[in-house]
Amino acid sequence: MRITCPHCGERDHREFYYKGHALALERPSPDAGEAAWDDYVHQRENPAGVTRDLWYHEGGCGAWVVVSRNTLTHEVLGTQAASEARA
């Protein structure tokens, strides 16, 4: 599997650390209520298809990268710096 880092270009996946669904970018506000926070902390999708993950380029430039990929085909559809994805 190859992941295109927005800074470094296409790199081997061994340089990356996998965090999970790109949920941290949608952190609810402190007063969003228990339901929203319960969902944020505990509930996870397990999609058969396109998903968005956070990967950390720990063996490279140190950037967090949002990777869109397909869990059925293993195809990587696109990447974006987390700092930009959030902005």
Add this chain to the structure above:
Amino acid sequence: MGNLVAKSPCKGLLPLSVGAMSASEVETGAMTMLSPRKGQDGALDEAMRAVHGLGYPAPSGVESAGEARAIWFGHSSVLLVGAEPGQRLEEHGVLVDQSDAWAVVRLDGPGAEDVLARLVPVDVRLCAFPVGSTARSKIGHMSGSVTRVGEASFWLMVFRSMAETLVHDLKSAMEAVAARG
């Protein structure tokens, strides 16, 4: 207390020659990590140009002026090597002295690319990685920095504590390449 004698990271490990290749330690002088303050990328670049005569390098790039080099060192990070940073840089960036933190090894010789092909998961052939290119990547199992400083010369950098592992891995790879003739 007796006088403490500074010891370089690769003291007693290098230099090393295998076939036509050699590895030697680089005494770089001061090393400072620069990170622009929020929204100050351009201002830090200008300050670097004014003080050191080199700009903030683009990703995977190196800027040099005389002995001083600015090596792109990752997300929002540049390593200024071979020059004490001017005070003016502090206005626009965060500066961290890392002079004793990195082991810097220079690899020279016609088989240098083949040696790195065994250690670094990045294409470092001249066509893909010309002089003045740099990459943050893995060197063996270590996170490090690879910079091409000449057509057959590279700088390899890892954390100082990993100097012995770097030299060991490098020596094994150099011997394997040399054995192929």
